[in-house]
Amino acid sequence: MKALDSSRSALHVSRWAAVLLLWLLFAQTAGSAVRTSLTTDEGLHITSGYSMLRTGDYRLIEEHPPLIKLLAALPLLPVRDLPDPRTLPSWESEAGVSDTVQLVRVMKHWLQPYRPFDRVVVAARVPIMLLSLLLGAVVFRWASDLAGPWAGLMALGLYAFDPNIVAHSSVAAIDLGAAAWITFASYAFWRALWRPTRLNIVLAGLSLGLAQTTKISALMLLPLFVVLAGVRALTQDSAWQSHLQTRGPTLARIGVLLIVMFILAGATVWAVYGFEVRTPPGWSIPVPAASHLIPLERVRADLSAGRTTFLMGQYSERGWWYYFPVAFALKTPLPTLILLFAAIIIFARRPARTKQFADWGMLALVALPLLYFASALVQPFNIGYRHLLPILPFLFVFIAVQVAGRKLQDARRTPFTLSPCHLVTLSPRHLVTLSLVIWCGIEAATIWPNNLAYFNELAGGPDGGYRYLVDSNLDWGQAWKELKAYMDAHGITRVKLAQFSSND
Secondary structure (H helix, E strand, C coil), X not given: CHHHHHHHHHHHHHHHHHHHHHHHXXXXXXXXXXXXXXXXXHHHHHHHHHHHHHHCCCCCCCCCCCHHHHHHHHHHCCCCCCCCHHHCCCCCCCCCCCHHHHHHHHHHHHCCCCCCHHHHHHHHHHHHHHHHHHHHHHHHHHHHHHHCHHHHHHHHHHHHCCHHHHHHHCCCCCHHHHHHHHHHHHHHHHHHHHCCCHHHHHHHHHHHHHHHCCCHHHHHHHHHHHHHHHHHHHXXXXXXXXXXXXXXXXXXXXXXXXXXXXXXXXXXXXXXXXXXXXXXXXXXXXXXXXXXXXXXXHHHHHHHHCCCEEECCEEECCCCCCHHHHHHHHHCCHHHHHHHHHHHHHHHHCCHHHCHHHCHHHHHHHHHHHHHHHHHHHCCCCCCHHHHHHHHHHHHHHHHHHHHCCCCCCCCCCXXXXXXXXXCCCCHHHHHHHHHHHHHHHHHHHHCCCHXXXXXXXXXXXXXXXXXXXXXXXXXXXXXXXXXXXXHHHCCCCCCCCCCCCCC
């Protein structure tokens, strides 16, 4: 009974601490959302999402699948004085005009003239803020499942005070939403293969399908899940051995589970497209969710064409293999980098018999970030640290699990052993860890609300970042309101402005 009471008390303490961290995250994102101006991509995403939601027409879908854009546009449906995009002269495309140019034209006629402007922009940012809170909760739960409440709180602290997370949780763009659904799908898949209940399998299938409708990069989850499921079948731990005693039937059972998940995922993708069935251009037969082929083709074309990229004083149309390593080193908070380095050392120094990499749970955690980062090294689309956002939740959980120093647990048993006295009797390791997390909080506080322009001390801070990276790493059009306030405060009436923004 004493053990049970201690577990309940620990659960209570850790959950309230997690709620506090989530409230701090919400305060940062909400404050930033009302103080920053429209970023370059936001206007396009809001216009695209609203047009699809209002008309059911996917002509302005562009290179990203629709889910995050639809969620961002959802709060705009009750705004009665927003015009129907179909009534605008730019709705009908001209011969030879690309869909990107058409989307820009519709945005300029539909979104930019609207006043008050923030009624639309801030409302469209709210769903992304809520997704960020849900992602934080999943980060806390995943780390807690693996290594207890200290790990959960540590992972959530790194997440809630990461300037890059806060920045992209405050804008109506794709990146944070894609990171969220990729993480949700991975966590649900891990849970389903630890505890193959009907509910877990259904949640895994639904979240995998929704991840596919956020960003094309989520496609890598499909082969990755097949490989991880095969590894899981070969490990044959007690969760499966209680039902099946031989390797063959276990492989067959996991194969059926995968098939069910993929069928559910496919049905979910089709549902997001309104159960559309039509014949895509160049095809001879109608197919479900045909509009999903548009982003696939656009991304293929963009990857083959490349895009102008800046890195450390150089320009390139094809990028550099080391672009994302440099971006990661300069825009990830220094305390997070220190903790990641420490986590890798802790893992590497463990005896072979206790290394958790051989454990399927740790493999499922690190496989996606390794694959994702490897793919980033070879693709020519080097336009921002934001493309690395999907790996951050996994890294926070990995760091917390290793530094927390507890053995991985089965997800069916998640005992919380944190007691209130542990909050005042911390070990040296926990004191150092807590200090580094507080350092992250200080970093976030000093850059707020200009989190998009964050650079760590290796780059010389935000003032030195322009020497290394530009685009959404530094100036994404988010500082117009700050510029106006500065001009008013100093009596400046005219400026020469070089802008990277779709604002008029």
